[in-house]
Amino acid sequence: MSRNLPFSFRSTRLTLTLAVLLLAVGSVVAQSDVKEKTRPVAVANLFAQSNVKEKTRPILDVQGNKVFSKTELTDTANKYLDLWATNGHKYDPSELDYCLHILTNLIRSRGYLQGKVDRGKVEETEDGSRVVLAVEEGPLYRVGEMKIDGARVFSPEQVRDTIGLKTGDVANGQAISEGLFERLKASYGKFGYIQYTADIQPTFHVEENASEGVADFDITIDEGAQFKIRSIKFAGGDEQSRQYLRQQLLLLREGDVFVEDLLRESVKRINDTRLYDPIDADKDVDYRTDEEAALLDLTIRLKKTGASAASR
Numbered sequence: 001m002s003r004n005l006p007f008s009f010r011s012t013r014l015t016l017t018l019a020v021l022l023l024a025v026g027s028v029v030a031q032s033d034v035k036e037k038t039r040p041v042a043v044a045n046l047f048a049q050s051n052v053k054e055k056t057r058p059i060l061d062v063q064g065n066k067v068f069s070k071t072e073l074t075d076t077a078n079k080y081l082d083l084w085a086t087n088g089h090k091y092d093p094s095e096l097d098y099c100l101h102i103l104t105n106l107i108r109s110r111g112y113l114q115g116k117v118d119r120g121k122v123e124e125t126e127d128g129s130r131v132v133l134a135v136e137e138g139p140l141y142r143v144g145e146m147k148i149d150g151a152r153v154f155s156p157e158q159v160r161d162t163i164g165l166k167t168g169d170v171a172n173g174q175a176i177s178e179g180l181f182e183r184l185k186a187s188y189g190k191f192g193y194i195q196y197t198a199d200i201q202p203t204f205h206v207e208e209n210a211s212e213g214v215a216d217f218d219i220t221i222d223e224g225a226q227f228k229i230r231s232i233k234f235a236g237g238d239e240q241s242r243q244y245l246r247q248q249l250l251l252l253r254e255g256d257v258f259v260e261d262l263l264r265e266s267v268k269r270i271n272d273t274r275l276y277d278p279i280d281a282d283k284d285v286d287y288r289t290d291e292e293a294a295l296l297d298l299t300i301r302l303k304k305t306g307a308s309a310a311s312r
Contacts, residue, residue: 057081057091058129063120065135067112073103073133096131107137108173113202113215114138139206141171144214150221153191159184159221171215176200180219188223192257194296195224225294227258235286237302241275249273258296267300276302 060074077099084095100117107115120134143165148156163179165172180198188196199220206213229252234242249269251262267281279285279300286299 056128057085058096058122058131059125059127060131060133062133062135065137067110067137067140068107068135073106073117073135076103076106077133100133103133103135105174107135109175111140111142111170111172112137113141113171113173114204139211139213141204141206141213141215143167143169143171144205144216146217146219148219148221150223153188153193153223154184159219162187176217189260192226192228192259193223194227194258194260195222197222197224225291227289227294227296229254229256229258229298230290230293230295231297233297233299235299235301237276237304242302245270245273245275252298263298270300276304 060077062070062073065073077096080099080102081091081095085091089095096119100119103117104115107117115135115137117136118134120132123130123132144167146160146163146165146167148159151159154162160166162184163176165175165179180200184198185196199222201218201220203216203218204213205216231254232246232250232252234245237245249266251266251269252259263285264281267279267285270276271278279302284301284303286301288297288299289295290297
């Protein structure tokens with residue numbers, strides 16, 4: 001079976017299924033798979049939920065925090081609101097939801113894996129809407145046992161080393177996420193395992209009212225097949241330049257194991273020639289996979305605008 005795949009295989013931000021329980025906006029206890037997101041485009045019916053006036057940036061306050069200071073939390077949220085304002089965006093309530101996501105990630109990156117930040121009560125003041133952020137920190141968790149299943153290319157010890165946490169360390173949710181879904185994915189990608197995915201399930205051990213607990217992690221890795229390149233084609237351009245690009249600049253050949261870094265370096269080399277408009281490796285390269293045969297067809301789109309052609 002063949003199918004088209006969007007680029008890039010990273011991420012992200014990636015056709016990767018980011019089962020980032022530790023960085024999810026929802027509760028880690030629910031153990032739901034959530035993809036790491038950039039700023040949300042829209043959130044349904046936010047105005048009715050929050051009673052925050054449209055286009056009016058709220059004053060932020062916090063309650064329920066004990067470990068994290070009000071200054072750190074509000075400054076972190078306001079940093080993103082300031083950034084969007086600097087870029088000319090008018091305030092939208094969806095921006096506040098993204099800030100809640102960022103604050104939740106911050107808390108979990110410090111080991112408070114069951115912590116979260118939600119929108120609390122909203123008050124109308126003379127200076128505008130005041131939104132109280134409801135903080136739940138929960139106990140601090142340290143790493144207990146980390147089981148690795150499904151890894152063949154890399155040993156369980158190598159996977160743990162890539163994550164970078166050992167038993168007794170503060171369970172940094174962000175470090176676990178980056179280790180599994182960025183660094184380890186990149187390592188698999190160097191060997192042609194472009195469909196690598198991972199799932200992580202935490203188990204929490206904590207006594208009632210205790211300030212610290214232990215978190216065990218069951219990590220299941222699906223390496224997928226090792227993909228090789230069946231064909232590399234160019235769309236656009238003239239035959240002479242296509243032959244030159246293929247022979248002199250491409251670092252990948254038919255039959256090679258696909259390595260994303262080599263493709264990106266090839267695209268950079270092509271761009272350095274200035275024969276064509278700059279190629280965006282994320283947008284101007286099409287992928288078609290034959291999953292049964294574990295083969296990959298690549299098409300690099302070349303384009304020379306009228307203005308570019310006239311200048312040469």
